[in-house]
Amino acid sequence: MxxxxxxxxxxxxxxxxxxxxxxxxxxxxxxxxxxxxxxxxxxxxxxxxxxxxxxxxxxxxxxxxxxxxxxxxxxxxxxxxxxxxxxxxxxxxxxxxxxxxxxxxxxxxxxxxxxxxxxxxxxxxxxxxxxxxxxxxETSWYPSTEATYQYMLDGDQFGPLKKAVFHHGHKGPQEIGVGPEFLEWLTDPILNGGGVLMDFGCYGANIMTYLLEGQLPHSITAITQNHKPEIYTKVEDEATIVLEYDGAQAIIQASWNWPYDRKDMEVYGTKGYIIAPDKNHIKFRSPQTNNKLVSTPLRDIITVYSNPFQYFVEVISGKINIPSFGLYSIENNMVVVQILEAAKLSVLSGKTVRLPLEK
The missing domain is CATH 3.40.50.720 (NAD(P)-binding Rossmann-like Domain)
Known part of the structure; x- marks a missing residue:
C-alpha cells in the first residue's frame, strides 16, 4: 500500500x-x-x-x-x-x-x-x-521506449528517422472486461473525445513527438471504422493516423480489434531499424550488426522510472527536470492533442489537415 x-x-x-x-x-x-x-x-x-x-x-x-x-x-x-x-x-x-x-x-x-x-x-x-x-x-515506463529513443540518437548506426509504425490496442474495452464506470465514458464521444482514436492513438503520437524532439507534423490524414457497431454504438473501434513530417512519416494503428493486447512499434532510419515488440526487449539491425537482426533484453541496460507517481513526486520536489519534449511534458502532450484533434477533423472532412492548428 x-x-x-x-x-x-x-x-x-x-x-x-x-x-x-x-x-x-x-x-x-x-x-x-x-x-x-x-x-x-x-x-x-x-x-x-x-x-x-x-x-x-x-x-x-x-x-x-x-x-x-x-x-x-x-x-x-x-x-x-x-x-x-x-x-x-x-x-x-x-x-x-x-x-x-x-x-x-x-x-x-x-x-x-x-x-x-x-x-x-x-x-x-x-x-x-x-x-x-x-x-x-504506460509506455513512458517501458525500457523499450527509452532504448529506442537512445539508440536512434546514434545517427552513425541508424541514420535519421524516416518512418515509424505504432501498434496499440486490444480486443476492445468491453471484450477485455473493463469496469462499467470506465466503459461508460470510454465509449462516449464527449467524455473521451472519441473512441479508439483517442484511447490508443495518443500513444504513438506521444512517442513520435519524443523521438523527433518536439517536431510538429505538417499534416495529418486519418480514417476510422466501426467493426462492432452493436457494441460501440457512438464511437469508432478502428483508427489509422498518418503523420507527415519534413523527411519522415509515422503511421499510428489504434484498434479495439486486435486478437491480442499490443503496445509495440517499429522505427526505421536510413541505415537501420529498431523493433520494440514489448516493454522489455528490442530487436535492431544496422551495418554495425553486420546487417543481422539482433535481439536485446533490456534488463540492466536501460533504466527508466517504473513508477509514474514517484516520477511526479520527484518533479514536484525538484529532483527531476522534465525534458522539454519528454514523454510526460506539457510541450509534448500539447503536440499530441493537436495530432488527435487534426485526426478527428480529417475523419470528418475526408481530407488531409494541416498543422499547426490555430491558437
Missing amino acids: VGLTTNAQNTSFPETSLAVAGLSHGHSHWIFQDEFKGDYAIVGIYEPNISLASKYQIQYGMDSNLFYTNLEEMLDNVKPHGVLAFGSVYEHLQVVEAAAPRGIHVMVEKPLATSWEHAKKMEKAAQDHGIYLLTNY
Missing part, C-alpha cells in the same frame, strides 16, 4: 502528499497497488460516484474519511502538493482549473485532453499559476 492515511496533519507523512481526483479510469488501481509504492502519501480521494468509491475503499482497506464527493472541498481540506486525475478525460480540465489556482500540481492519465480547446485552457491555467502538468502513459 502507498502510505494511505486520513489525517493531513499527521507528522509521519512523507515529504510529498498526493490526492486523487476520480477513480473511474481502470488504471486508477495502479495508485493503490504495492508495485507503485513511493515516497508520498495519498491524503484525499475525490469520487462523486459513492458506489464506486465504496468498492475501492473495501478493496484496498481504506478509511472512509479519505473520500470526498466535492473536488474543491477535498483540495482545500487536505492541501496536497499534487493531484492525480483518473476520471474521464473530459474532467481533466475541471481538475486543472480547480488545482492550478491553489498551486497544486497535476498529473492526468493519458491523453491530456479531449480537445484542442480544453488543452489550451489547461496549458494556460498551468502557466498562469506556475504548476506542473504531466500526462501519464
